[in-house]
Structures are given as structure tokens and as C-alpha cells.
Amino acid sequence: MESGPAVFAGAAFTLFGAGLLLWTSVRVRLREPVADGAEQVTAAVLGSVFGAAFLAAGIWAFTRL
Template sequence: MAASGARRAHDAQRGDEDGKRTGVLRHGMVFALFGAGLLLWSARCVMRNVPVAQHAGPVAAVIVTACGAISLLVGVWCFLRV
């Protein structure tokens, strides 16, 4: 009886770890896709010499690019934690 109880506790703990991994992977995917999309969009705007937002100057393009790069790095960091 004690062995089966210990096994259930071990399986429950492993299930919690799997849930954490799934959450980290999900968050990493969201951050990576958002960051990559933001970088591609801002690069396209800069290459076409179009503002990234209505009535925005070149500083906005730098801010958007930095946010995209940070988001992509956070996504990669999440993937490395798994």
C-alpha cells in the first residue's frame, strides 16, 4: 500500500512538472511569435520608409524594434528554461 501511495505522489509531482513545462513552452511560443512578427513588421515599415504608427517619427520605429527584439529574446529564454 505504501508503495502505491508513493507512486501516486511521484506521478502527481511529475504531472505538475509537465504542466509547468507546457506553460513555459506556451509562453515562449507567444513571446517568440509576437517578437518575430513585430520585428518583421517594423523592418518592412523602415525599408518602405513608412511610419510604424500614424503621425509617428523615426523614434517610434526604434522603440518598436527594441520591443520586438526584447520579446523575441524573452521567448528564446523561455525555450532555454525547458
């Protein structure tokens, strides 16, 4: 009964974290702004940190199955 929500949460967190890391890396590589109105370095660091955190949370949710 608990595996349904864990799979959904794991998939959502993993996809969002991977997407955020991909978005951040592509924008940094193209030297375009990562976030509108933010400094390039600050936005890249925060995007990477939160992307990795969401990815780790998704992997953690999958281990709870």
C-alpha cells in the first residue's frame, strides 16, 4: 500500500532533479543566464545544489520501497 506514493514521489523528485541539473549545465555551457535577474555564478551553484538534492531525494524514495 505504501509503494504507490513512494514510486510517484521518487519519480517526481528524480525527474525534476535530473531536469534541473540538465537545464543548469546547458545554460552554463552556452553562457546564458540560468535564472532571470540573478548572477550567473549564484544561479548556477544554487541550481546545481538543488538539482542534486532533488535527485538524491528521489533515489532515497526509491530505496524506501
